[in-house]
Amino acid sequence: MPDQPKQLPAFVLRGLRRVGIFQPDLEINLHFELAQTIQDLGEAVSDGVLFTRLQYVAGMExxxxxxxxxxxxxxxxxxxxxxxxxxxxxxxxxxxxxxxxxxxxxxxxxxxxxxxxxxxxxxxxxxxxxxxxxxxxxxxxxxxxxxxxxxxxxxxxxxxx
CATH class of the missing domain: 1.10.287 (Helix Hairpins)
Structure with missing residues (x-):
């Protein structure tokens, strides 16, 4: 995993909470990949696109x-x-x-x-x-x-x- 930010942006934390991750641990690969995906999609992404991409990440995991x-x-x-x-x-x-x-x-x-x-x-x-x-x-x-x-x-x- 590349260097990880000390603090995740608020919209990333919100996205993680939506899928049941309330205390993300970026040492856990799934948490890191989900956070990275949410951050890459950006704050204005639609829920449909967000869930589709997160399902893909979960499927790959x-x-x-x-x-x-x-x-x-x-x-x-x-x-x-x-x-x-x-x-x-x-x-x-x-x-x-x-x-x-x-x-x-x-x-x-x-x-x-x-x-x-x-x-x-x-x-x-x-x-x-x-x-x-x-x-x-x-x-x-x-x-x-x-x-x-x-x-x-x-x-x-x-x-x-």
């Missing part, structure tokens, strides 16, 4: 998290299989004994923990993406309701007895 999970799983599975094969060949262990020994290896444990962390990151990215999608649905409903209210007012219908 989700895709990155899925990719990282798959890479972590592959690395873990490869290292575990390699350790099992090595133990079976060098120490004449049965598959189950070699697998148990491999799982006790600190490097295999570290790679297993990396898989778990990547899974949590994927779940968090998916949850944020879903939350943003629901926020857009609410915004669209409000926009549609406002249009209907404007049309009714223009037609002289107040909705009140």
């Amino acid at each position: 989700k895709a990155d998290a899925i990719r990282e999970l798959k890479e972590a799983e592959l690395e873990f599975e490869h290292a575990e299989a390699k350790a099992v094969a090595l133990l079976q060949n060098e120490r004449d262990y049965s598959h189950n004994r070699a697998l148990s020994a491999a799982k006790a290896d600190p490097e295999i444990k570290r790679l297993g923990a990396a898989v778990i962390f990547a899974e949590y990151r994927k779940q968090a990215a998916a949850a944020f993406s879903d939350s943003l999608r629901r926020e857009v649905e609410v915004w669209r409903t409000v926009q549609a309701n406002d249009r209907v209210a404007d049309q009714m007012a223009a037609a002289g219908i107040s909705g009140r007895p």
Whole structure:
């Protein structure tokens, strides 16, 4: 990440609050990317454009998290299989004994923990993406309701007895 400003502009903070980020931490890549996108779009951007771009950023974050999970799983599975094969060949262990020994290896444990962390990151990215999608649905409903209210007012219908 490039150098980060000490203080985000007020319109960027407002934009982040609209998507549920009330205390942005620019060390978190998603917060940084969302803040940068809002700042790049500028203060006068329409809500529709803002939400579309933020959905894109959230989608890319989700895709990155899925990719990282798959890479972590592959690395873990490869290292575990390699350790099992090595133990079976060098120490004449049965598959189950070699697998148990491999799982006790600190490097295999570290790679297993990396898989778990990547899974949590994927779940968090998916949850944020879903939350943003629901926020857009609410915004669209409000926009549609406002249009209907404007049309009714223009037609002289107040909705009140």
